[in-house]
Structures are given as C-alpha cells and as structure tokens.
Amino acid sequence: MTDWPKDPDGDVFRSLEADGIDLTKSYPVDFFVDFAEWPPSDEAVAALSAAYEEVMLMDEDEEDVPALVVRIEAVLTYEFVTETQAKISDVIKPFGGYCMDWGVQI
DSSP: OOOOOSSHHHHHHHHHHHTTOOTTSEEEEEEEEEESSSSOOHHHHHHHHHHOSEEEEESOOTTSOOEEEEEEEEEOOHHHHHHHHHHHHHHHGGGTEEEEEEEEOO
16 A cells, blocks of 8 residues: 555545555546635636636535536546645635645546
C-alpha cells in the first residue's frame, strides 16, 4: 500500500486503494467549489468556465445542497488533486470561493 499523507485527501486515496481502484487509469474527477454565499455570481461561474472546460452549476445534489463543480478527466495522483484544488481556489478566491472537496466518478 502507498504511504499517503495524513490529511483528508490522503484519506480518500487510502479508501480508493482499499476498494481496489486502479489509480493508474484515468477517471472523471469532480472538484466541488464552495462559497460563503449561495448562489455564486455570474462572474464567478464565468471565471471558472474560462479556466476549465467542464464547469457545472447543480441546483441540488443527493444531499439537497447546491454545488458548483469542475470536472476534469485525469489519472488520479495526490499531486494532481491537491494542485488542482489550489488552482481552482486561486481562480475563485476573488469571488469568495474555495475548493477543498473532490470525488471521482468510477
């Protein structure tokens, strides 16, 4: 088993590895963008859409919580996930947003 960092992202990788997920394959990865106030401004959505190809504004997810999601097809690595979260946060920070959560479509 890989020695993942002891943080929430490392926890997800440990769980994926324990479930037998092949981390050498490419998967759609969803990065969830949070805001202090909902809904995000049109300018915030436009900024993300200019930086990323697939940006989705979802009214409600399965937990009845609206979401702004950036989806990127990629091979899962810890570096990819943490660097992408930081880049998304940099783009959206001027609009009161940040990205700390992600999930993978398997």
